[in-house]
Amino acid sequence: MMIPQVARRAIEANRGTAKVGLDPFCGSGSVLLEFKLAGLSSYGVDINPLATLVSRVKNTPIAPEVLEQEWLRLGRRIGEIALSRDFDVPQFFNIDYWFKPEVILKLAAIRTAIDEVVDPITRNFFLVCFSETVRKSSNTRGGEFKLYRISEEKLADYNPDAFEIMSAIVKRNIAAMDETYSFCKKNKTGNVEVILDDVTTTKSLASKSIDFLVTSPPYGDSKTTVAYGQFSRLSLQWLGFPQEVVMRLDQSMLGGRPAPSLDFEFSSPSLESAVTKIAEKDELRAREVLSFFIDFHKASEKFDAVLKKKSGVCLVVGNRTVKEIKIPMDEIMVDLFEDFGFEHKQTIVRQIPLKRMPRRNSPTNVKGNTVSTMTEENIVILSR
Numbered sequence: 001m002m003i004p005q006v007a008r009r010a011i012e013a014n015r016g017t018a019k020v021g022l023d024p025f026c027g028s029g030s031v032l033l034e035f036k037l038a039g040l041s042s043y044g045v046d047i048n049p050l051a052t053l054v055s056r057v058k059n060t061p062i063a064p065e066v067l068e069q070e071w072l073r074l075g076r077r078i079g080e081i082a083l084s085r086d087f088d089v090p091q092f093f094n095i096d097y098w099f100k101p102e103v104i105l106k107l108a109a110i111r112t113a114i115d116e117v118v119d120p121i122t123r124n125f126f127l128v129c130f131s132e133t134v135r136k137s138s139n140t141r142g143g144e145f146k147l148y149r150i151s152e153e154k155l156a157d158y159n160p161d162a163f164e165i166m167s168a169i170v171k172r173n174i175a176a177m178d179e180t181y182s183f184c185k186k187n188k189t190g191n192v193e194v195i196l197d198d199v200t201t202t203k204s205l206a207s208k209s210i211d212f213l214v215t216s217p218p219y220g221d222s223k224t225t226v227a228y229g230q231f232s233r234l235s236l237q238w239l240g241f242p243q244e245v246v247m248r249l250d251q252s253m254l255g256g257r258p259a260p261s262l263d264f265e266f267s268s269p270s271l272e273s274a275v276t277k278i279a280e281k282d283e284l285r286a287r288e289v290l291s292f293f294i295d296f297h298k299a300s301e302k303f304d305a306v307l308k309k310k311s312g313v314c315l316v317v318g319n320r321t322v323k324e325i326k327i328p329m330d331e332i333m334v335d336l337f338e339d340f341g342f343e344h345k346q347t348i349v350r351q352i353p354l355k356r357m358p359r360r361n362s363p364t365n366v367k368g369n370t371v372s373t374m375t376e377e378n379i380v381i382l383s384r
């Protein structure tokens with residue numbers, strides 16, 4: 001994701017007279033919040049219902065006193081429900097594999113109590129806290145982009161307390177909300193509208209309505225990069241989203257399926273060169289990589305349609321390596337946007353502090369077979 005400081009700086013330095021912003025891959029809504037705090041109204045789009053839920057909550061200020069009071073009441077209610085066992089346990093595939101029996105009962109009690117919250121805005125705030133509680137109390141290993149179960153030996157001594165985890169998350173999120181709420185009370189801030197949709201086909205954005213696009217796009221190729229759908233699966237299942245939506249999420253994202261061939265119909269010498277070199281080593285991997293860019297090109301046709309004639313773009317991308325061949329995402333993005341009349345202004349390279357990233361990852365998903373991950377990101381600025 002784009003860290004708030006980068007988004008803030010990018011917006012401050014490049015907004016010009018922009019009034020309306022867009023993050024077409026809004027994830028958890030950090031960029032949208034920066035638009036809001038800077039006084040721009042904005043739209044966020046994401047295909048993942050968990051992302052849109054988090055984005056909405058992050059950008060809907062609620063008075064901290066309201067949340068604190070509601071949490072006092074909810075805490076008592078969760079206790080009552082847990083004691084009476086008056087809750088339903090969701091039935092989804094492998095729930096016992098991913099959660100210990102005690103955790104399942106506590107999560108079910110929390111979920112039932114949250115469902116009783118009458119105000120939908122407050123309820124969503126607690127659902128977001130719950131979704132993180134699910135992840136943190138599950139049997140998944142921390143610090144991973146994908147779902148891996150804790151080893152059998154470690155599992156024996158692993159006894160997370162879902163109540164304590166939820167309580168700590170609620171306190172932290174109320175404090176964060178307090179900051180947003182106080183700022184919004186004192187300053188003129190922008191409206192945020194969050195859209196759950198595939199950005200390549202969405203009809204929810206008006207033509208020529210956007211001044212400034214800021215995003216950190218996905219990378220596609222979810223087998224070897226961030227599998228957003230897989231990462232959010234357990235939370236989505238506990239939140240009650242249909243199994244077919246949850247299980248198909250990664251496939252429905254940009255680059256979710258390999259391209260049928262190595263052909264593509266736009267001009268990008270940088271992409272052509274990378275794909276040709278990868279194909280010499282592994283044709284399927286080349287089609288998996290290419291698929292993301294074909295989909296991104298479709299998305300940029302949409303960007304072209306919704307961005308005003310005079311508009312700006314800021315993208316934060318890393319250059320990853322496939323089969324030891326570097327994919328220059330920053331250059332390819334410039335090629336793609338030049339197709340729609342944008343001019344490249346500058347690319348700023350920023351070192352990513354290593355504690356934010358696992359320094360090595362496993363590109364083949366084979367244990368022990370690792371390469372170093374990206375340690376810098378490129379902030380690409382364009383305008384037309």
Ligand SMILES: C[S@@+](CC[C@H](N)C(=O)[O-])C[C@H]1O[C@@H](n2cnc3c(N)ncnc32)[C@H](O)[C@@H]1O
Pocket residue numbers: 001002003023024025026027028029030031045046047048051197198199200215216217218228252253254
């Ligand atoms: C890197 S994250 C975005 C993070 C966010 N832009 C930020 O900087 O904090 C990429 C997001 O793209 C979303 N995504 C992937 N394919 C999409 C599509 N076709 N339409 C809309 N969103 C999509 C994923 O669900 C994921 O949340």
